[in-house]
Amino acid sequence: MSADRGVAVDGDVDIHAGRVVLVTGGSQGIGRGIAEVLAAKGASVVVHGLTQEFVDETVAAIGAAGGKATGTWGPIDRPQTTIEAVDAALRAYGRLDHLVTAAGIQRYGDAVSTSVETWDEVFGVNVRGVFLAAHAALPHIRERKGTVTIISSVQATATQQQVVAYTASKGALNALTRALAVDEADHGVRVNSVAPGSVDTPMLRHSAAMFSVGTPEAVEATIADWGRMHALGRVAQPREIGEAVSFLASDAASFITGAELRADGGLLARIAAALPAKD
Incomplete structure:
Protein backbone atom coordinates (compact mmCIF):
# COMPACT_ATOMS: atom_id res chain seq x y z
CA MET A 1 0.00 0.00 0.00
CA SER A 2 1.90 3.08 -1.13
CA ALA A 3 1.85 6.31 -3.09
CA ASP A 4 4.80 8.33 -4.42
CA ARG A 5 5.05 11.95 -5.51
CA GLY A 6 7.45 14.84 -5.18
CA VAL A 7 10.81 16.25 -6.17
CA ALA A 8 13.84 17.06 -4.07
CA VAL A 9 13.73 20.20 -1.98
CA ASP A 10 15.82 23.07 -3.32
CA GLY A 11 16.50 25.35 -0.36
CA ASP A 12 19.28 27.05 1.54
CA VAL A 13 18.47 25.70 5.01
CA ASP A 14 18.17 21.96 4.36
CA ILE A 15 19.21 20.85 7.85
CA HIS A 16 17.67 17.42 7.27
CA ALA A 17 19.00 16.93 3.74
CA GLY A 18 19.81 13.29 3.05
CA ARG A 19 17.80 12.09 6.04
CA VAL A 20 14.74 9.85 5.86
CA VAL A 21 11.88 10.25 8.32
CA LEU A 22 8.83 8.08 8.99
CA VAL A 23 5.94 10.09 10.43
CA THR A 24 3.05 8.01 11.76
CA GLY A 25 -0.20 9.93 11.87
CA GLY A 26 1.44 12.09 9.23
CA SER A 27 -1.55 12.59 6.96
CA GLN A 28 -3.56 14.99 9.14
CA GLY A 29 -3.27 17.48 11.97
CA ILE A 30 -0.05 17.68 13.96
CA GLY A 31 1.51 14.81 12.01
CA ARG A 32 0.91 16.53 8.69
CA GLY A 33 2.45 19.74 10.01
CA ILE A 34 5.51 17.77 11.11
CA ALA A 35 5.82 16.00 7.76
CA GLU A 36 5.58 19.30 5.86
CA VAL A 37 8.20 21.03 8.02
CA LEU A 38 10.67 18.15 7.79
CA ALA A 39 10.21 17.90 4.03
CA ALA A 40 10.71 21.65 3.67
CA LYS A 41 14.01 21.28 5.54
CA GLY A 42 15.30 18.64 3.15
CA ALA A 43 14.16 15.30 4.57
CA SER A 44 12.61 12.54 2.51
CA VAL A 45 9.40 11.79 4.38
CA VAL A 46 7.35 8.62 4.63
CA VAL A 47 3.84 9.75 5.50
CA HIS A 48 1.79 7.12 7.30
CA GLY A 49 -1.93 7.54 7.91
CA LEU A 50 -5.03 5.49 8.47
CA THR A 51 -6.54 5.93 4.99
CA GLN A 52 -5.13 6.32 1.50
CA GLU A 53 -7.19 9.46 0.76
CA PHE A 54 -5.54 11.67 3.38
CA VAL A 55 -2.10 10.15 2.80
CA ASP A 56 -2.28 10.89 -0.93
CA GLU A 57 -3.44 14.43 -0.20
CA THR A 58 -0.52 15.11 2.14
CA VAL A 59 2.06 13.50 -0.15
CA ALA A 60 0.75 15.61 -3.03
CA ALA A 61 0.93 18.80 -0.93
CA ILE A 62 4.53 18.08 0.02
CA GLY A 63 5.41 17.43 -3.60
CA ALA A 64 3.68 20.62 -4.74
CA ALA A 65 5.78 22.56 -2.22
CA GLY A 66 8.98 21.08 -3.63
CA GLY A 67 9.44 18.32 -1.09
CA LYS A 68 9.96 14.59 -1.37
CA ALA A 69 7.50 12.12 0.16
CA THR A 70 6.01 8.69 -0.15
CA GLY A 71 2.93 7.34 1.63
CA THR A 72 1.65 4.25 3.40
CA TRP A 73 -1.60 3.62 5.21
CA GLY A 74 -3.34 1.19 7.56
CA PRO A 75 -4.32 0.73 11.23
CA ILE A 76 -1.33 1.70 13.36
CA ASP A 77 -2.15 -0.81 16.10
CA ARG A 78 -1.39 -3.78 13.81
CA PRO A 79 2.21 -5.04 13.61
CA GLN A 80 2.10 -5.57 9.85
CA THR A 81 1.18 -1.92 9.28
CA THR A 82 4.35 -0.56 10.85
CA ILE A 83 6.47 -3.25 9.22
CA GLU A 84 5.11 -2.16 5.83
CA ALA A 85 5.72 1.51 6.64
CA VAL A 86 9.36 0.84 7.49
CA ASP A 87 9.73 -1.32 4.38
CA ALA A 88 8.31 1.55 2.31
CA ALA A 89 11.05 3.84 3.62
CA LEU A 90 13.76 1.32 2.80
CA ARG A 91 12.38 0.64 -0.69
CA ALA A 92 11.97 4.30 -1.58
CA TYR A 93 15.04 5.80 0.04
CA GLY A 94 17.31 2.95 1.16
CA ARG A 95 17.56 4.01 4.81
CA LEU A 96 15.65 5.28 7.84
CA ASP A 97 17.10 7.97 10.11
CA HIS A 98 14.21 9.25 12.19
CA LEU A 99 10.85 8.12 13.51
CA VAL A 100 8.13 10.53 14.59
CA THR A 101 5.00 9.05 16.15
CA ALA A 102 2.06 11.44 15.85
CA ALA A 103 -0.90 9.09 15.41
CA GLY A 104 -3.40 9.60 18.21
CA ILE A 105 -7.09 9.63 19.10
CA GLN A 106 -9.07 11.19 21.93
CA ARG A 107 -12.20 9.77 23.50
CA TYR A 108 -14.24 11.28 26.31
CA GLY A 109 -15.39 9.71 29.55
CA ASP A 110 -14.47 8.98 33.16
CA ALA A 111 -13.56 5.58 34.57
CA VAL A 112 -17.22 4.55 34.79
CA SER A 113 -18.53 5.84 31.46
CA THR A 114 -15.46 4.75 29.47
CA SER A 115 -16.02 1.24 28.17
CA VAL A 116 -13.29 -1.37 28.16
CA GLU A 117 -13.50 -1.32 24.37
CA THR A 118 -12.90 2.44 24.27
CA TRP A 119 -9.99 2.14 26.71
CA ASP A 120 -8.42 -0.54 24.51
CA GLU A 121 -9.05 1.54 21.37
CA VAL A 122 -7.27 4.58 22.80
CA PHE A 123 -4.32 2.58 24.13
CA GLY A 124 -4.18 0.60 20.89
CA VAL A 125 -3.57 3.71 18.79
CA ASN A 126 -1.83 6.00 21.26
CA VAL A 127 0.51 3.54 22.99
CA ARG A 128 0.59 0.18 21.20
CA GLY A 129 0.95 2.00 17.86
CA VAL A 130 4.00 3.88 19.15
CA PHE A 131 5.60 0.71 20.49
CA LEU A 132 4.98 -1.16 17.23
CA ALA A 133 6.48 1.67 15.18
CA ALA A 134 9.56 1.81 17.42
CA HIS A 135 9.85 -1.99 17.37
CA ALA A 136 9.91 -2.04 13.57
CA ALA A 137 11.97 1.11 12.98
CA LEU A 138 14.67 1.05 15.65
CA PRO A 139 16.92 -1.64 14.11
CA HIS A 140 17.33 0.65 11.09
CA ILE A 141 17.51 3.89 13.07
CA ARG A 142 20.30 2.37 15.17
CA GLU A 143 22.32 1.93 11.98
CA ARG A 144 22.05 5.69 11.33
CA LYS A 145 22.38 6.76 15.01
CA GLY A 146 19.16 8.65 14.44
CA THR A 147 16.26 9.77 16.60
CA VAL A 148 12.76 8.93 17.76
CA THR A 149 10.34 11.73 18.66
CA ILE A 150 7.06 10.83 20.35
CA ILE A 151 4.14 13.27 20.27
CA SER A 152 2.69 13.27 23.77
CA SER A 153 0.48 16.00 25.27
CA VAL A 154 0.31 18.46 28.14
CA GLN A 155 -2.38 16.11 29.42
CA ALA A 156 0.34 13.67 30.38
CA THR A 157 1.12 16.19 33.13
CA ALA A 158 -2.16 18.00 33.84
CA THR A 159 -5.62 16.92 32.79
CA GLN A 160 -9.08 18.16 32.05
CA GLN A 161 -12.16 16.23 33.12
CA GLN A 162 -13.62 13.28 31.24
CA VAL A 163 -10.52 12.14 29.35
CA VAL A 164 -9.33 9.30 31.56
CA ALA A 165 -8.17 7.01 28.73
CA TYR A 166 -6.46 9.77 26.74
CA THR A 167 -4.64 11.20 29.74
CA ALA A 168 -3.47 7.77 30.86
CA SER A 169 -2.22 6.96 27.37
CA LYS A 170 -0.21 10.17 27.14
CA GLY A 171 1.32 9.55 30.56
CA ALA A 172 2.35 6.14 29.29
CA LEU A 173 4.07 7.78 26.32
CA ASN A 174 6.19 9.97 28.58
CA ALA A 175 7.27 6.88 30.51
CA LEU A 176 7.95 5.04 27.26
CA THR A 177 10.09 7.97 26.08
CA ARG A 178 12.29 7.70 29.16
CA ALA A 179 12.65 3.94 28.86
CA LEU A 180 13.51 4.09 25.17
CA ALA A 181 15.97 6.93 25.73
CA VAL A 182 17.90 4.95 28.34
CA ASP A 183 17.95 1.76 26.27
CA GLU A 184 18.77 3.39 22.94
CA ALA A 185 21.58 5.58 24.26
CA ASP A 186 23.84 2.54 23.98
CA HIS A 187 23.12 2.57 20.23
CA GLY A 188 23.64 6.31 19.74
CA VAL A 189 19.91 6.91 19.26
CA ARG A 190 18.19 9.84 20.96
CA VAL A 191 14.55 9.60 22.04
CA ASN A 192 12.44 12.58 23.13
CA SER A 193 8.82 13.62 23.37
CA VAL A 194 6.97 16.81 22.46
CA ALA A 195 3.99 17.87 24.58
CA PRO A 196 1.71 20.22 22.64
CA GLY A 197 -1.05 22.27 24.17
CA SER A 198 -4.12 22.95 22.05
CA VAL A 199 -3.34 22.76 18.32
CA ASP A 200 -5.66 23.72 15.47
CA THR A 201 -6.29 20.27 14.03
CA PRO A 202 -9.32 18.34 12.78
CA MET A 203 -9.42 16.56 16.17
CA LEU A 204 -9.51 19.88 18.05
CA ARG A 205 -12.22 21.22 15.76
CA HIS A 206 -14.27 18.05 16.23
CA SER A 207 -14.03 18.53 19.98
CA ALA A 208 -14.98 22.21 19.64
CA ALA A 209 -18.06 21.21 17.66
CA MET A 210 -19.02 18.73 20.38
CA PHE A 211 -18.80 21.38 23.10
CA SER A 212 -20.57 24.17 21.22
CA VAL A 213 -23.71 24.49 19.12
CA GLY A 214 -21.62 23.30 16.21
CA THR A 215 -21.95 26.21 13.82
CA PRO A 216 -18.75 27.46 12.18
CA GLU A 217 -18.96 30.65 14.23
CA ALA A 218 -19.44 28.72 17.47
CA VAL A 219 -16.51 26.42 16.70
CA GLU A 220 -14.23 29.41 16.05
CA ALA A 221 -15.39 31.07 19.27
CA THR A 222 -14.72 27.89 21.26
CA ILE A 223 -11.24 27.51 19.79
CA ALA A 224 -10.50 31.15 20.54
CA ASP A 225 -11.71 30.62 24.12
CA TRP A 226 -9.45 27.59 24.50
CA VAL A 235 -3.85 27.74 20.01
CA ALA A 236 -0.87 26.48 18.02
CA GLN A 237 -0.69 25.69 14.34
CA PRO A 238 0.53 22.18 13.39
CA ARG A 239 3.69 23.49 11.71
CA GLU A 240 4.76 25.09 15.00
CA ILE A 241 4.87 21.61 16.53
CA GLY A 242 6.75 20.52 13.42
CA GLU A 243 9.46 23.08 14.16
CA ALA A 244 9.91 21.62 17.67
CA VAL A 245 10.23 18.13 16.21
CA SER A 246 12.67 19.38 13.58
CA PHE A 247 14.91 20.76 16.31
CA LEU A 248 14.90 17.53 18.32
CA ALA A 249 15.73 15.49 15.20
CA SER A 250 18.57 17.83 14.22
CA ASP A 251 22.24 17.83 15.19
CA ALA A 252 21.55 21.00 17.20
CA ALA A 253 19.88 18.75 19.81
CA SER A 254 22.74 16.26 19.94
CA PHE A 255 22.91 16.19 23.77
CA ILE A 256 19.15 16.02 24.36
CA THR A 257 17.55 12.65 25.08
CA GLY A 258 14.86 11.42 27.43
CA ALA A 259 13.39 14.93 27.48
CA GLU A 260 9.87 16.28 27.23
CA LEU A 261 9.72 19.48 25.20
CA ARG A 262 6.56 21.43 26.00
CA ALA A 263 5.28 23.28 22.97
CA ASP A 264 2.21 24.53 24.81
CA GLY A 265 2.21 28.30 24.49
CA GLY A 266 2.71 28.63 28.23
CA LEU A 267 -0.42 26.63 29.09
CA LEU A 268 1.16 24.71 31.99
CA ALA A 269 3.16 27.71 33.15
CA ARG A 270 -0.03 29.58 33.96
CA ILE A 271 -2.21 29.16 37.06
CA ALA A 272 -5.95 29.69 37.03
CA ALA A 273 -5.99 32.42 39.67
CA ALA A 274 -6.62 35.94 38.40
CA LEU A 275 -5.56 39.21 39.97
CA PRO A 276 -8.39 41.25 41.48
CA ALA A 277 -9.70 44.01 39.25
CA LYS A 278 -8.28 47.47 39.87
CA ASP A 279 -10.63 50.15 41.14
Missing part, protein backbone atom coordinates in the same frame (compact mmCIF):
# COMPACT_ATOMS: atom_id res chain seq x y z
CA GLY A 227 -6.61 29.65 23.07
CA ARG A 228 -6.97 32.21 25.84
CA MET A 229 -6.03 29.51 28.36
CA HIS A 230 -2.50 29.63 26.94
CA ALA A 231 -0.16 32.41 28.02
CA LEU A 232 0.36 33.33 24.37
CA GLY A 233 -3.40 33.74 24.00
CA ARG A 234 -4.00 31.37 21.11
Whole structure:
Protein backbone atom coordinates (compact mmCIF):
# COMPACT_ATOMS: atom_id res chain seq x y z
CA MET A 1 0.00 0.00 0.00
CA SER A 2 1.90 3.08 -1.13
CA ALA A 3 1.85 6.31 -3.09
CA ASP A 4 4.80 8.33 -4.42
CA ARG A 5 5.05 11.95 -5.51
CA GLY A 6 7.45 14.84 -5.18
CA VAL A 7 10.81 16.25 -6.17
CA ALA A 8 13.84 17.06 -4.07
CA VAL A 9 13.73 20.20 -1.98
CA ASP A 10 15.82 23.07 -3.32
CA GLY A 11 16.50 25.35 -0.36
CA ASP A 12 19.28 27.05 1.54
CA VAL A 13 18.47 25.70 5.01
CA ASP A 14 18.17 21.96 4.36
CA ILE A 15 19.21 20.85 7.85
CA HIS A 16 17.67 17.42 7.27
CA ALA A 17 19.00 16.93 3.74
CA GLY A 18 19.81 13.29 3.05
CA ARG A 19 17.80 12.09 6.04
CA VAL A 20 14.74 9.85 5.86
CA VAL A 21 11.88 10.25 8.32
CA LEU A 22 8.83 8.08 8.99
CA VAL A 23 5.94 10.09 10.43
CA THR A 24 3.05 8.01 11.76
CA GLY A 25 -0.20 9.93 11.87
CA GLY A 26 1.44 12.09 9.23
CA SER A 27 -1.55 12.59 6.96
CA GLN A 28 -3.56 14.99 9.14
CA GLY A 29 -3.27 17.48 11.97
CA ILE A 30 -0.05 17.68 13.96
CA GLY A 31 1.51 14.81 12.01
CA ARG A 32 0.91 16.53 8.69
CA GLY A 33 2.45 19.74 10.01
CA ILE A 34 5.51 17.77 11.11
CA ALA A 35 5.82 16.00 7.76
CA GLU A 36 5.58 19.30 5.86
CA VAL A 37 8.20 21.03 8.02
CA LEU A 38 10.67 18.15 7.79
CA ALA A 39 10.21 17.90 4.03
CA ALA A 40 10.71 21.65 3.67
CA LYS A 41 14.01 21.28 5.54
CA GLY A 42 15.30 18.64 3.15
CA ALA A 43 14.16 15.30 4.57
CA SER A 44 12.61 12.54 2.51
CA VAL A 45 9.40 11.79 4.38
CA VAL A 46 7.35 8.62 4.63
CA VAL A 47 3.84 9.75 5.50
CA HIS A 48 1.79 7.12 7.30
CA GLY A 49 -1.93 7.54 7.91
CA LEU A 50 -5.03 5.49 8.47
CA THR A 51 -6.54 5.93 4.99
CA GLN A 52 -5.13 6.32 1.50
CA GLU A 53 -7.19 9.46 0.76
CA PHE A 54 -5.54 11.67 3.38
CA VAL A 55 -2.10 10.15 2.80
CA ASP A 56 -2.28 10.89 -0.93
CA GLU A 57 -3.44 14.43 -0.20
CA THR A 58 -0.52 15.11 2.14
CA VAL A 59 2.06 13.50 -0.15
CA ALA A 60 0.75 15.61 -3.03
CA ALA A 61 0.93 18.80 -0.93
CA ILE A 62 4.53 18.08 0.02
CA GLY A 63 5.41 17.43 -3.60
CA ALA A 64 3.68 20.62 -4.74
CA ALA A 65 5.78 22.56 -2.22
CA GLY A 66 8.98 21.08 -3.63
CA GLY A 67 9.44 18.32 -1.09
CA LYS A 68 9.96 14.59 -1.37
CA ALA A 69 7.50 12.12 0.16
CA THR A 70 6.01 8.69 -0.15
CA GLY A 71 2.93 7.34 1.63
CA THR A 72 1.65 4.25 3.40
CA TRP A 73 -1.60 3.62 5.21
CA GLY A 74 -3.34 1.19 7.56
CA PRO A 75 -4.32 0.73 11.23
CA ILE A 76 -1.33 1.70 13.36
CA ASP A 77 -2.15 -0.81 16.10
CA ARG A 78 -1.39 -3.78 13.81
CA PRO A 79 2.21 -5.04 13.61
CA GLN A 80 2.10 -5.57 9.85
CA THR A 81 1.18 -1.92 9.28
CA THR A 82 4.35 -0.56 10.85
CA ILE A 83 6.47 -3.25 9.22
CA GLU A 84 5.11 -2.16 5.83
CA ALA A 85 5.72 1.51 6.64
CA VAL A 86 9.36 0.84 7.49
CA ASP A 87 9.73 -1.32 4.38
CA ALA A 88 8.31 1.55 2.31
CA ALA A 89 11.05 3.84 3.62
CA LEU A 90 13.76 1.32 2.80
CA ARG A 91 12.38 0.64 -0.69
CA ALA A 92 11.97 4.30 -1.58
CA TYR A 93 15.04 5.80 0.04
CA GLY A 94 17.31 2.95 1.16
CA ARG A 95 17.56 4.01 4.81
CA LEU A 96 15.65 5.28 7.84
CA ASP A 97 17.10 7.97 10.11
CA HIS A 98 14.21 9.25 12.19
CA LEU A 99 10.85 8.12 13.51
CA VAL A 100 8.13 10.53 14.59
CA THR A 101 5.00 9.05 16.15
CA ALA A 102 2.06 11.44 15.85
CA ALA A 103 -0.90 9.09 15.41
CA GLY A 104 -3.40 9.60 18.21
CA ILE A 105 -7.09 9.63 19.10
CA GLN A 106 -9.07 11.19 21.93
CA ARG A 107 -12.20 9.77 23.50
CA TYR A 108 -14.24 11.28 26.31
CA GLY A 109 -15.39 9.71 29.55
CA ASP A 110 -14.47 8.98 33.16
CA ALA A 111 -13.56 5.58 34.57
CA VAL A 112 -17.22 4.55 34.79
CA SER A 113 -18.53 5.84 31.46
CA THR A 114 -15.46 4.75 29.47
CA SER A 115 -16.02 1.24 28.17
CA VAL A 116 -13.29 -1.37 28.16
CA GLU A 117 -13.50 -1.32 24.37
CA THR A 118 -12.90 2.44 24.27
CA TRP A 119 -9.99 2.14 26.71
CA ASP A 120 -8.42 -0.54 24.51
CA GLU A 121 -9.05 1.54 21.37
CA VAL A 122 -7.27 4.58 22.80
CA PHE A 123 -4.32 2.58 24.13
CA GLY A 124 -4.18 0.60 20.89
CA VAL A 125 -3.57 3.71 18.79
CA ASN A 126 -1.83 6.00 21.26
CA VAL A 127 0.51 3.54 22.99
CA ARG A 128 0.59 0.18 21.20
CA GLY A 129 0.95 2.00 17.86
CA VAL A 130 4.00 3.88 19.15
CA PHE A 131 5.60 0.71 20.49
CA LEU A 132 4.98 -1.16 17.23
CA ALA A 133 6.48 1.67 15.18
CA ALA A 134 9.56 1.81 17.42
CA HIS A 135 9.85 -1.99 17.37
CA ALA A 136 9.91 -2.04 13.57
CA ALA A 137 11.97 1.11 12.98
CA LEU A 138 14.67 1.05 15.65
CA PRO A 139 16.92 -1.64 14.11
CA HIS A 140 17.33 0.65 11.09
CA ILE A 141 17.51 3.89 13.07
CA ARG A 142 20.30 2.37 15.17
CA GLU A 143 22.32 1.93 11.98
CA ARG A 144 22.05 5.69 11.33
CA LYS A 145 22.38 6.76 15.01
CA GLY A 146 19.16 8.65 14.44
CA THR A 147 16.26 9.77 16.60
CA VAL A 148 12.76 8.93 17.76
CA THR A 149 10.34 11.73 18.66
CA ILE A 150 7.06 10.83 20.35
CA ILE A 151 4.14 13.27 20.27
CA SER A 152 2.69 13.27 23.77
CA SER A 153 0.48 16.00 25.27
CA VAL A 154 0.31 18.46 28.14
CA GLN A 155 -2.38 16.11 29.42
CA ALA A 156 0.34 13.67 30.38
CA THR A 157 1.12 16.19 33.13
CA ALA A 158 -2.16 18.00 33.84
CA THR A 159 -5.62 16.92 32.79
CA GLN A 160 -9.08 18.16 32.05
CA GLN A 161 -12.16 16.23 33.12
CA GLN A 162 -13.62 13.28 31.24
CA VAL A 163 -10.52 12.14 29.35
CA VAL A 164 -9.33 9.30 31.56
CA ALA A 165 -8.17 7.01 28.73
CA TYR A 166 -6.46 9.77 26.74
CA THR A 167 -4.64 11.20 29.74
CA ALA A 168 -3.47 7.77 30.86
CA SER A 169 -2.22 6.96 27.37
CA LYS A 170 -0.21 10.17 27.14
CA GLY A 171 1.32 9.55 30.56
CA ALA A 172 2.35 6.14 29.29
CA LEU A 173 4.07 7.78 26.32
CA ASN A 174 6.19 9.97 28.58
CA ALA A 175 7.27 6.88 30.51
CA LEU A 176 7.95 5.04 27.26
CA THR A 177 10.09 7.97 26.08
CA ARG A 178 12.29 7.70 29.16
CA ALA A 179 12.65 3.94 28.86
CA LEU A 180 13.51 4.09 25.17
CA ALA A 181 15.97 6.93 25.73
CA VAL A 182 17.90 4.95 28.34
CA ASP A 183 17.95 1.76 26.27
CA GLU A 184 18.77 3.39 22.94
CA ALA A 185 21.58 5.58 24.26
CA ASP A 186 23.84 2.54 23.98
CA HIS A 187 23.12 2.57 20.23
CA GLY A 188 23.64 6.31 19.74
CA VAL A 189 19.91 6.91 19.26
CA ARG A 190 18.19 9.84 20.96
CA VAL A 191 14.55 9.60 22.04
CA ASN A 192 12.44 12.58 23.13
CA SER A 193 8.82 13.62 23.37
CA VAL A 194 6.97 16.81 22.46
CA ALA A 195 3.99 17.87 24.58
CA PRO A 196 1.71 20.22 22.64
CA GLY A 197 -1.05 22.27 24.17
CA SER A 198 -4.12 22.95 22.05
CA VAL A 199 -3.34 22.76 18.32
CA ASP A 200 -5.66 23.72 15.47
CA THR A 201 -6.29 20.27 14.03
CA PRO A 202 -9.32 18.34 12.78
CA MET A 203 -9.42 16.56 16.17
CA LEU A 204 -9.51 19.88 18.05
CA ARG A 205 -12.22 21.22 15.76
CA HIS A 206 -14.27 18.05 16.23
CA SER A 207 -14.03 18.53 19.98
CA ALA A 208 -14.98 22.21 19.64
CA ALA A 209 -18.06 21.21 17.66
CA MET A 210 -19.02 18.73 20.38
CA PHE A 211 -18.80 21.38 23.10
CA SER A 212 -20.57 24.17 21.22
CA VAL A 213 -23.71 24.49 19.12
CA GLY A 214 -21.62 23.30 16.21
CA THR A 215 -21.95 26.21 13.82
CA PRO A 216 -18.75 27.46 12.18
CA GLU A 217 -18.96 30.65 14.23
CA ALA A 218 -19.44 28.72 17.47
CA VAL A 219 -16.51 26.42 16.70
CA GLU A 220 -14.23 29.41 16.05
CA ALA A 221 -15.39 31.07 19.27
CA THR A 222 -14.72 27.89 21.26
CA ILE A 223 -11.24 27.51 19.79
CA ALA A 224 -10.50 31.15 20.54
CA ASP A 225 -11.71 30.62 24.12
CA TRP A 226 -9.45 27.59 24.50
CA GLY A 227 -6.61 29.65 23.07
CA ARG A 228 -6.97 32.21 25.84
CA MET A 229 -6.03 29.51 28.36
CA HIS A 230 -2.50 29.63 26.94
CA ALA A 231 -0.16 32.41 28.02
CA LEU A 232 0.36 33.33 24.37
CA GLY A 233 -3.40 33.74 24.00
CA ARG A 234 -4.00 31.37 21.11
CA VAL A 235 -3.85 27.74 20.01
CA ALA A 236 -0.87 26.48 18.02
CA GLN A 237 -0.69 25.69 14.34
CA PRO A 238 0.53 22.18 13.39
CA ARG A 239 3.69 23.49 11.71
CA GLU A 240 4.76 25.09 15.00
CA ILE A 241 4.87 21.61 16.53
CA GLY A 242 6.75 20.52 13.42
CA GLU A 243 9.46 23.08 14.16
CA ALA A 244 9.91 21.62 17.67
CA VAL A 245 10.23 18.13 16.21
CA SER A 246 12.67 19.38 13.58
CA PHE A 247 14.91 20.76 16.31
CA LEU A 248 14.90 17.53 18.32
CA ALA A 249 15.73 15.49 15.20
CA SER A 250 18.57 17.83 14.22
CA ASP A 251 22.24 17.83 15.19
CA ALA A 252 21.55 21.00 17.20
CA ALA A 253 19.88 18.75 19.81
CA SER A 254 22.74 16.26 19.94
CA PHE A 255 22.91 16.19 23.77
CA ILE A 256 19.15 16.02 24.36
CA THR A 257 17.55 12.65 25.08
CA GLY A 258 14.86 11.42 27.43
CA ALA A 259 13.39 14.93 27.48
CA GLU A 260 9.87 16.28 27.23
CA LEU A 261 9.72 19.48 25.20
CA ARG A 262 6.56 21.43 26.00
CA ALA A 263 5.28 23.28 22.97
CA ASP A 264 2.21 24.53 24.81
CA GLY A 265 2.21 28.30 24.49
CA GLY A 266 2.71 28.63 28.23
CA LEU A 267 -0.42 26.63 29.09
CA LEU A 268 1.16 24.71 31.99
CA ALA A 269 3.16 27.71 33.15
CA ARG A 270 -0.03 29.58 33.96
CA ILE A 271 -2.21 29.16 37.06
CA ALA A 272 -5.95 29.69 37.03
CA ALA A 273 -5.99 32.42 39.67
CA ALA A 274 -6.62 35.94 38.40
CA LEU A 275 -5.56 39.21 39.97
CA PRO A 276 -8.39 41.25 41.48
CA ALA A 277 -9.70 44.01 39.25
CA LYS A 278 -8.28 47.47 39.87
CA ASP A 279 -10.63 50.15 41.14
